[in-house]
Amino acid sequence: MGTGGKGISLETKTRPLPDLGGGPSLYVHVPFCRSKCGYCDFYSLPAGPGSAPGKTGKAFLENLEKEWALLGEPGPFATIYVGGGTPTVLDSPNFFRLLDFLAPLLARRGEWTVEANPESLDPEKLQAMKEAGVTRLSLGIQSLREEDLAFLGRAHDSRKAREALDLARRQGPEGLSADLILGLPGQEEEDLEEEIHFLLERGVEHLSFYILTLEEGTPLQERARRGEVSLPAPAAQARLLLFVRAFLASRGLPPYEISNAAIPGRECRHNLRYWLGGEYLGLGPSAASFTAGKRRKNLSHLGGWAAA
Numbered sequence: 001m002g003t004g005g006k007g008i009s010l011e012t013k014t015r016p017l018p019d020l021g022g023g024p025s026l027y028v029h030v031p032f033c034r035s036k037c038g039y040c041d042f043y044s045l046p047a048g049p050g051s052a053p054g055k056t057g058k059a060f061l062e063n064l065e066k067e068w069a070l071l072g073e074p075g076p077f078a079t080i081y082v083g084g085g086t087p088t089v090l091d092s093p094n095f096f097r098l099l100d101f102l103a104p105l106l107a108r109r110g111e112w113t114v115e116a117n118p119e120s121l122d123p124e125k126l127q128a129m130k131e132a133g134v135t136r137l138s139l140g141i142q143s144l145r146e147e148d149l150a151f152l153g154r155a156h157d158s159r160k161a162r163e164a165l166d167l168a169r170r171q172g173p174e175g176l177s178a179d180l181i182l183g184l185p186g187q188e189e190e191d192l193e194e195e196i197h198f199l200l201e202r203g204v205e206h207l208s209f210y211i212l213t214l215e216e217g218t219p220l221q222e223r224a225r226r227g228e229v230s231l232p233a234p235a236a237q238a239r240l241l242l243f244v245r246a247f248l249a250s251r252g253l254p255p256y257e258i259s260n261a262a263i264p265g266r267e268c269r270h271n272l273r274y275w276l277g278g279e280y281l282g283l284g285p286s287a288a289s290f291t292a293g294k295r296r297k298n299l300s301h302l303g304g305w306a307a308a
Contacts (some may be wrong), residue, residue, distance in 0.1 A: 029284030118164035183237030
């Protein structure tokens with residue numbers, strides 16, 4: 001049995017998975033962000049300093065509803081996941097319209113996750129999510145250290161991340177998940193232990209933790225190519241991943257997938273359905289679907305998707 005820092009065992013065990021429910025899943029891609037992070041290769045469009053422009057958001061939602069109608073208005077769905085991009089960067093009227101559109105599509109006792117970033121979260125949107133039936137909020141924290149957030153090009157700082165966590169726990173949906181990025185320059189086990197301790201103290205029940213990779217065509221990859229930045233060696237990054245898995249297990253959040261851990265019963269059923277080969281429908285630009293044994297992917301272009 002290997003050990004990590006401070007005598008933490010690196011051995012993790014599998015555990016029974018939750019009931020995933022019947023019926024397909026639905027993924028909705030909202031392709032707007034406050035700004036484009038330097039490491040991100042997901043399809044998204046920068047909305048600038050404010051919310052996504054009202055006309056752009058309205059047109060996106062109209063096309064989303066048309067796409068759903070063209071597919072035969074399927075549903076109900078065992079799980080719904082709204083990602084992006086940053087769904088909460090939509091202005092309030094359009095965000096509320098999105099919730100109203102999706103609420104009737106959720107099966108009874110279904111799971112409904114909405115992604116958010118700290119800089120675009122507010123009490124009004126959190127209250128609307130609760131009233132619509134959203135069951136989980138996935139908060140893109142990524143780090144609580146200022147130097148990490150600056151390196152990643154995030155639109156929020158550490159103070160805003162901490163405020164968003166407190167706000168989400170007080171006023172948001174019952175389930176709270178957070179994302180962390182591992183393998184950053186200068187990142188140590190002690191840093192991650194401190195961050196995770198803070199997240200768990202604030203009521204985070206599910207944690208996703210991903211090793212930073214240099215994706216082709218991203219600004220960060222270009223900076224690395226020019227020798228301006230470098231990441232830790234793969235072995236060092238892997239050690240951090242193993243440490244986080246073991247530390248979370250020791251705190252009552254055993255891993256249920258390579259990069260995800262949760263309090264038992266708080267696993268993300270939507271992601272489990274992906275990993276276990278369940279059917280899912282994707283709406284929005286760049287969204288993927290797997291139905292009737294076939295996979296397809298929408299165009300990664302807002303105008304092209306709308307015209308298709």
